[in-house]
Structures are given as C-alpha cells and as structure tokens.
Amino acid sequence: MKSSLPFMRSCKEASALLIAREDQTLPLRESLALRLHLAICAACPRFERQLLTLRNAMKQWRNYSGDDK
Numbered sequence: 001m002k003s004s005l006p007f008m009r010s011c012k013e014a015s016a017l018l019i020a021r022e023d024q025t026l027p028l029r030e031s032l033a034l035r036l037h038l039a040i041c042a043a044c045p046r047f048e049r050q051l052l053t054l055r056n057a058m059k060q061w062r063n064y065s066g067d068d069k
C-alpha cells in the first residue's frame with residue numbers, strides 16, 4: 001500500500017522541481033505539488049530562496065557582461 005498522497009513530493013523531488021523550474025515552465029500539476037510541498041516543508045523554501053538569489057546574481061552578471069559589446 002502506498003503511503004504518500006498523489007500530490008505529496010519528497011524534499012528530493014521538490015528540489016529537483018525547483019531546479020527544473022529555472023529553465024522551463026512546470027506542468028500545472030507539478031507546480032501545484034511543489035507549492036504544496038513548500039507550504040509544509042521548512043527546508044525547501046530556504047533552498048528556493050537560495051536559488052532565487054543565485055538567479056538574480058546570474059542575471060546581473062549577464063547584464064554586466066552583456067553591456068560590454
């Protein structure tokens with residue numbers, strides 16, 4: 001018998017979804033599952049914030065290096 005609900009994601013799956021979301025739009029169902037996980041998990045929202053910080057830093061870096069040409 002399966003113990004997990006269909007929308008439940010483990011932290012490992014949630015972080016994989018967070019990373020995948022960086023370069024692609026998640027299917028609605030995965031997006032909802034991810035949001036649900038972020039609502040009940042303590043660690044993953046922290047990881048999400050790190051990814052956002054990293055992404056912003058990358059964007060700025062790209063802007064800087066793009067202005068050279």
Ligand SMILES: [Zn+2]
Binds near residue numbers: 037
């Ligand atoms: Zn988690």
